[in-house]
Amino acid sequence: MSTYRHIVGNEDPVTINELPADRALVETLVSRGVIDRQMRRDLFGLLYPRKSTEKVVLRSLLGFATAFFLFGFSAILAANWNDLGVMLRLGLPQLIFAASLAGAIYKGLDKFSGKLLASVTAVSIGGVLIVLSQEFQLNADAPWLFGRWLLLALPIVLCARFLPLWIAWICLLNIYTIIFIGEHFSGDEQFLFDAICWSLILISTALVALQQLLLKRNPDSPDWDWLRPAWPRLLLLIWMQILAVSHLSFRYGDFLFDGLETPAIMILLDVVVLAGIHGWLRKSTRFDMWSLLLSTLAIGGQLTIMAVISLAKVFESHNWDWELHFLLGAISAFGIFFACTLYLRKLRDQQRSATPDGDIDNANLTSDSIESEEDAP
Amino acid sequence: MSHAFDDESLMATDVIAYLQGKYQIDETQAIAISQERLNYNAFPLYLRILIGVGAVVSGGLLLIFMGISGLLDADMNRLVVGIAMLGLAIYVHQRSRDRDQATASFVAEQQLSFLGVFTGKILIVTGASGLGEELGAFFGVLAFTLATYWIYDLYVDRLASCAGTLVSGLFLLLSTFDLSAQVVGILVHLMVPLGLAIYLHPRIKQAYNPLAIALIGVAAAFALGAMAEGILGVRPWIEFFNGEGVSSWRGDHQTGIWGPLASLLMSLITCCSLIGLVVWACGGKSSLRSRYVIATIALTLLLGVASLTSTMIGLIAIILGYVCHDRLITLVGAVFLLVTLWIAIHSLQMGLMTTGIVLILASLVLLAGYFLFRYWSFGDQPENGSQEIAEEGVPHA
Numbered sequence: 001m002s003t004y005r006h007i008v009g010n011e012d013p014v015t016i017n018e019l020p021a022d023r024a025l026v027e028t029l030v031s032r033g034v035i036d037r038q039m040r041r042d043l044f045g046l047l048y049p050r051k052s053t054e055k056v057v058l059r060s061l062l063g064f065a066t067a068f069f070l071f072g073f074s075a076i077l078a079a080n081w082n083d084l085g086v087m088l089r090l091g092l093p094q095l096i097f098a099a100s101l102a103g104a105i106y107k108g109l110d111k112f113s114g115k116l117l118a119s120v121t122a123v124s125i126g127g128v129l130i131v132l133s134q135e136f137q138l139n140a141d142a143p144w145l146f147g148r149w150l151l152l153a154l155p156i157v158l159c160a161r162f163l164p165l166w167i168a169w170i171c172l173l174n175i176y177t178i179i180f181i182g183e184h185f186s187g188d189e190q191f192l193f194d195a196i197c198w199s200l201i202l203i204s205t206a207l208v209a210l211q212q213l214l215l216k217r218n219p220d221s222p223d224w225d226w227l228r229p230a231w232p233r234l235l236l237l238i239w240m241q242i243l244a245v246s247h248l249s250f251r252y253g254d255f256l257f258d259g260l261e262t263p264a265i266m267i268l269l270d271v272v273v274l275a276g277i278h279g280w281l282r283k284s285t286r287f288d289m290w291s292l293l294l295s296t297l298a299i300g301g302q303l304t305i306m307a308v309i310s311l312a313k314v315f316e317s318h319n320w321d322w323e324l325h326f327l328l329g330a331i332s333a334f335g336i337f338f339a340c341t342l343y344l345r346k347l348r349d350q351q352r353s354a355t356p357d358g359d360i361d362n363a364n365l366t367s368d369s370i371e372s373e374e375d376a377p
Numbered sequence: 378m379s380h381a382f383d384d385e386s387l388m389a390t391d392v393i394a395y396l397q398g399k400y401q402i403d404e405t406q407a408i409a410i411s412q413e414r415l416n417y418n419a420f421p422l423y424l425r426i427l428i429g430v431g432a433v434v435s436g437g438l439l440l441i442f443m444g445i446s447g448l449l450d451a452d453m454n455r456l457v458v459g460i461a462m463l464g465l466a467i468y469v470h471q472r473s474r475d476r477d478q479a480t481a482s483f484v485a486e487q488q489l490s491f492l493g494v495f496t497g498k499i500l501i502v503t504g505a506s507g508l509g510e511e512l513g514a515f516f517g518v519l520a521f522t523l524a525t526y527w528i529y530d531l532y533v534d535r536l537a538s539c540a541g542t543l544v545s546g547l548f549l550l551l552s553t554f555d556l557s558a559q560v561v562g563i564l565v566h567l568m569v570p571l572g573l574a575i576y577l578h579p580r581i582k583q584a585y586n587p588l589a590i591a592l593i594g595v596a597a598a599f600a601l602g603a604m605a606e607g608i609l610g611v612r613p614w615i616e617f618f619n620g621e622g623v624s625s626w627r628g629d630h631q632t633g634i635w636g637p638l639a640s641l642l643m644s645l646i647t648c649c650s651l652i653g654l655v656v657w658a659c660g661g662k663s664s665l666r667s668r669y670v671i672a673t674i675a676l677t678l679l680l681g682v683a684s685l686t687s688t689m690i691g692l693i694a695i696i697l698g699y700v701c702h703d704r705l706i707t708l709v710g711a712v713f714l715l716v717t718l719w720i721a722i723h724s725l726q727m728g729l730m731t732t733g734i735v736l737i738l739a740s741l742v743l744l745a746g747y748f749l750f751r752y753w754s755f756g757d758q759p760e761n762g763s764q765e766i767a768e769e770g771v772p773h774a
Contacts, residue, residue, distance in 0.1 A: 337431020
């Protein structure tokens with residue numbers, strides 16, 4: 001059994017259908033006398049085809065050699081940066097930009113290598129801007145740099161249709177938003193905190209909605225296959241939940257301890273985000289248990305934080321001993337996560353009953369005999 | 378049959394069906410042996426994560442409560458309360474084993490048991506280390522590892538407990554027994570072949586895989602730290618020939634040939650482990666005639682001369698993962714390999730220019746390795762070479 005499966009556990013009883021055949025299994029069969037040396041040799045040829053091994057070894061060596069060369073070349077450049085002269089300093093990032101752009105066009109954006117070169121082009125725009133601002137002493141601040149980088153890279157990001165590049169661009173957009181609000185909006189810290197959290201939540205919501213809209217309008221189009229993987233959406237949802245939990249926790253604390261300065265609508269909006277994400281995941285992902293786990297974890301964590309803050313307020317109001325506060329907090333946390341586990345297990349049961357045939361395809365190989373694994377030699 | 382034979386990863390059923398079709402083997406016995414290699418765990422990770430998070434949060438708050446109320450002021454109190462909580466957790470866990478997993482009480486007992494294990498382990502370690510410092514901490518961790526290893530069928534828990542025991546044992550050797558980093562290093566590097574033997578031996582149960590990975594992982598972390606500190610790698614030799622004395626973790630410098638020799642010995646142990654693994658993976662002694670194995674041994678010895686043991690342990694993890702079709706181990710090994718190479722170069726402390734030149738030279742060596750494999754190991758085999766190797770037991774690797 002693989003280490004991943006060993007750690008993660010199994011939805012259903014594992015069968016030997018899901019057990020990869022490997023060298024150790026073959027050796028066990030030999031040592032128990034089930035197969036002889038001739039069969040063993042035959043199996044090795046079957047399990048480890050020569051061609052695939054060759055490919056792995058050669059590609060790894062070539063990959064390492066390329067990485068070493070690039071890092072070495074960069075280190076030599078960095079060591080001699082000041083001695084390079086203005087033209088070379090300005091020209092190098094632009095050369096990388098032009099070469100990678102030409103390479104991306106030559107290879108074609110439908111190929112992985114073309115997409116990778118397009119990503120280098122988008123990153124090199126940042127390098128060009130940094131060098132330009134340094135050489136001509138433009139007094140460029142962070143919003144200037146990130147804003148232009150975002151704008152100039154956008155056409156490449158749109159054309160490349162490459163999800164890792166999109167995620168990098170979205171990270172840059174988040175950084176730009178935080179810096180922009182911090183520098184251009186005046187107000188107290190709470191207002192800035194609200195503005196940053198809500199802007200970032202809105203950006204992520206808009207991007208997830210856009211992805212869903214595009215996929216809904218083009219359900220079978222192969223042109224949009226690049227947008228179909230679920231992991232970017234999951235990342236954005238995790239980010240939204242982290243923001244909502246952090247915002248709600250701080251604002252709830254302010255609400256209880258500092259009076260009514262915090263409008264209740266701010267707290268309600270966070271609740272709507274958390275509940276909305278959970279409801280949407282239940283409806284749209286057809287019980288993707290890992291997404292639902294993250295959502296349940298966010299809600300459970302949020303409830304625990306609010307329970308502990310509420311208890312702190314009660315204890316402060318009545319001047320009670322603080323140690324009991326932590327004991328009650330422990331009991332509350334235990335109860336909340338116990339309820340969360342029961343709830344998630346109920347969802348899992350619903351999922352399993354919804355797919356009665358999604359079970360094992362070889363019942364005679366599942367077995368309770370597996371339970372005796374620990375006792376087996 | 379669920380997988381075609383041209384798929385990248387064949388399943389046990391595929392192999393059994395193939396053998397049955399071609400050689401008429403005893404199918405029932407083959408299935409029984411395959412089933413022994415499964416490790417059944419029907420309570421999926423996402424439910425255990427929720428239970429675990431609940432247990433850690435409530436356990437943390439419980440510890441704060443006990444700390445503030447003065448229950449844990451004395452070391453002995455911590456030890457006694459910890460043992461009591463761990464004992465209670467084991468009792469609850471054992472009781473819940475026979476329960477129907479569909480009931481709410483099963484979940485409650487599991488969570489209670491996790492909470493007891495979490496708080497119990499922390500209290501035992503802090504109490505025992507307060508009473509007996511490194512010796513107490515080691516025996517505390519060892520005791521709860523032995524008490525829980527065969528009871529809690531949780532890979533991560535077993536891995537963490539074993540790694541904790543090994544790390545506390547290392548501190549014990551370095552601090553209490555005052556052994557030099559070189560001696561400890563040799564002992565730690567011996568954990569690599571031991572871990573490999575536990576992981577690969579067909580008669581050792583799958584339940585000991587976390588122990589094997591902990592042995593290799595702790596050895597890898599130690600080797601990395603030793604290389605960064607200059608105890609391993611090229612630096613001991615440079616320092617020896619410059620008459621500077623070899624670095625040590627205690628901050629002092631030891632002169633003499635012992636430091637570089639110890640580094641070489643550690644390297645030799647890791648080299649032998651890597652070569653042994655490659656030879657085992659390729660089918661045993663007969664594979665030594667294969668050009669692939671010869672080229673791999675040559676590259677391994679080259680790494681051995683540079684004493685890059687952590688890099689070799691990274692390679693061991695990659696090959697182990699490949700041979701056992703275990704992608705997680707291969708992935709971890711690949712990431713670790715890159716980290717070790719970066720630290721190996723950084724630990725030379727040569728400045729950007731020299732580092733850049735070294736990196737480019739290393740890339741040329743790797744390129745030479747590429748051509749060696751492509752045109753000598755793989756390219757110049759006889760037409761029936763693949764058959765010949767297969768008959769020798771080499772997995773066409």
